[in-house]
Amino acid sequence: MTIPMKIIGLLATLVILAIIPIYSMIEPEQQAQQLESFYTDAVVTSTDIYAENCAVCHGAAGEGIGDTPPLNSEGLRAMSENELIKVISRGRDNTIMAAWAVEEGGILSAAQIGDMVIFIQQANWEYVDARVNELGMTPPEVIEMEVSEEMLASLASLDGGDTLSLGLTTYAENCAACHGSNGAGTMIAPALDSANLRATPRDEILATVNNGVNGTLMASWQNILAPEEINATVELIYRWDEVLNSGIEFPEVEVMSISSTPEMIADGYDLFHIACKSCHGVDGYGSPMAPALNNQLFLEQTPDAAIYQIIAGGVSGTLMPAWGSRLSDYDLQSLVAYLRSLEATAPAILPPISEN
Ligand code: HEC
Ligand code: HEC
Ligand code: HEC
Structure with missing residues (x-):
């Protein structure tokens, strides 16, 4: 092995000798x-x-x-x-x-x-x-999720209606994906329309929303929302029952069992490649920017509806964006179908050492 090394070294020297004069003559x-x-x-x-x-x-x-x-x-x-x-x-x-x-x-x-x-x-x-x-990387059409004008108009007629309107708009954009469209809670976050919560001092609820709850999906909102938006949302939390009893109709986030067809899995694969691969890695194996989703533990422990909510709502306070405002219901379902299709062959990956 020493002879080829010597030859390579000699060649390298010759190459350098040859390049320097040429370079200086350009x-x-x-x-x-x-x-x-x-x-x-x-x-x-x-x-x-x-x-x-x-x-x-x-x-x-x-x-x-x-x-x-x-x-x-x-x-x-x-x-x-x-x-x-x-x-x-x-x-x-x-x-x-x-x-x-x-x-x-x-x-x-x-x-x-x-x-x-x-x-x-x-x-x-x-x-x-x-x-x-x-390269097939053109992002899908954006779909904005909105609170209807009728809802806001009905809210405005209540006492303190402006605050409630701001609270509801803020809630719909930032909280509903986890806490449900009517404060009723979902698989991944507790109900906010609860007598217990209404009996909790305002300072405590404000502290939860401002600081988040370490080690859970509940992020700190104080640097993301304005104080008046947080106050209005907390006001809404105290008046959920009143607002719900006023007959205003809230949009339902459907909790569906997500069907899966080969076409959905293929569409989900394509979309994953466009929107998620940069952080979650090729085929969901993870990258320095985000955890592996092609991961037995995660897929076993997380039901379809929860995966749907996480993708739609993002994980606030982390790099995980909320996709609900830019992907259609079908897009989100196809992503879930694709991720679920990985479960059978997903490697066992240890959970991260610490969340906080
Ligand atoms: C990504 C999901 C997610 C989002 C988005 C989210 N939360 Fe939470 N929230 C949680 C979870 C999970 C908990 C439970 C934390 C725990 O285990 O203590 C929680 C707890 C809470 C609590 C305490 C409930 C109780 O009964 O003690 C309040 C209040 C709350 N969230 C308000 C909000 C508000 C207001 C927003 C929007 C500005 C919001 N959350 C957005 C996941 C979320
Ligand atoms: C800018 C980087 C980034 C992009 C793009 C991104 N994610 Fe994430 N995602 C993250 C990070 C970071 C986390 C971990 C959040 C945390 O700490 O809980 C995460 C968490 C998740 C989780 C929860 C995983 C778990 O173990 O709880 C799912 C599901 C997920 N992402 C799906 C997606 C999908 C689907 C897409 C594409 C539509 C996507 N992500 C795009 C950064 C990203
Ligand atoms: C998950 C969505 C997302 C991705 C992916 C992303 N960006 Fe951004 N980028 C944003 C947002 C949102 C802002 C505005 C942040 C703010 O409010 O200041 C931003 C801001 C910027 C700005 C500053 C723009 C300004 O007007 O101040 C630059 C430059 C930029 N991004 C470049 C990049 C480059 C380069 C990449 C790819 C390597 C990238 N971004 C990927 C969401 C993204």
Whole structure:
């Protein structure tokens, strides 16, 4: 084995000797060309990274989706390189914009993030759009979940109606996926329409909502919602029975047993590949950003309806976004069907050492 090593070493030396003089002879014009092709390479590679990791929230053409800002804007092109590196590396606290740098628990190297910044500043978004499409990564249509005007109008007629309206809007957007559409509770979170809770001092309930309950899905809301939104939601909690007895109709989140067909599993697989793979890994095996879902323990212990709720509601205070506002009921069901289809072959994975 020593002879080939020597040959390789010798070859390497020859190659270096050959390159140095040539390199130093390159004309400035050629150097400029090389620099240009370096930029082009960075943009091409970054386009694919963008398609796989960012398009699902920022849109196929960087146009932004729902509350997620566009990246194709003048404002962003004017943002300094350092600022862009910082936001992509570290993410933004208390939003679903994750930290992508490897040192921050993400999956992108410093070099990849540097390229991504060049890409954002120089991208031809029509080309990006076409490439995202070609890779099959175009995000599905956004569906907004809304509280109806009629409900708000009926609420307004009650005493303190404005506060109740704000409370209900806040509740529907942030709490209903776990606590149920009418405060009745679900498989994963307790009822909030309860005599016990109404007998609990306001300070205690406020503290629960503000601080969350460590080690459970109940996150801290104080940095996500405004104080008046939290106060209004707590006011609603005290008046649930009154509001329910006023005859206002609340939308039901259907608790269905989720059917599964080969078509749904295939659709769920495709959607997982678009929306979830960047964090949960290829085939759900997990990544530094998020736990494995292709995981016997998780699939055994979590019923379909609970998986549905977690995907729809997200896990607040973590990187897990709420998908209920951007995916249709069918999309969510197909994701559940796909994840469930993994159970038969899922590896046994130990639970994380500590949740908090
Ligand atoms: C899960 C959804 C999601 C994903 C995936 C995502 N982002 Fe974001 N991104 C957001 C949100 C939401 C914000 C706005 C955060 C805030 O409110 O400040 C944001 C903000 C940004 C900003 C700052 C925009 C501004 O106007 O201040 C940049 C730059 C950015 N993201 C780049 C990326 C890149 C690059 C990727 C892929 C590596 C990516 N994002 C992936 C949701 C996402
Ligand atoms: C991701 C699921 C989830 C979301 C979203 C969520 N919660 Fe919770 N919540 C829980 C769980 C789980 C508990 C039970 C925690 C425990 O075991 O003590 C809980 C407990 C509570 C309690 C205490 C109930 C009691 O009987 O002691 C209140 C109050 C509460 N949540 C209010 C809210 C409000 C208000 C929102 C929206 C701003 C919200 N929650 C959003 C999961 C959630
Ligand atoms: C930006 C990263 C990110 C994306 C994208 C993402 N997730 Fe998550 N997800 C997480 C994190 C982080 C957790 C763990 C949250 C926690 O600490 O409880 C999680 C948790 C979950 C859980 C609960 C797992 C458990 O063990 O309790 C499910 C189910 C889930 N995600 C499904 C999905 C699906 C389906 C998609 C695509 C539609 C998706 N996630 C996209 C980051 C992400």
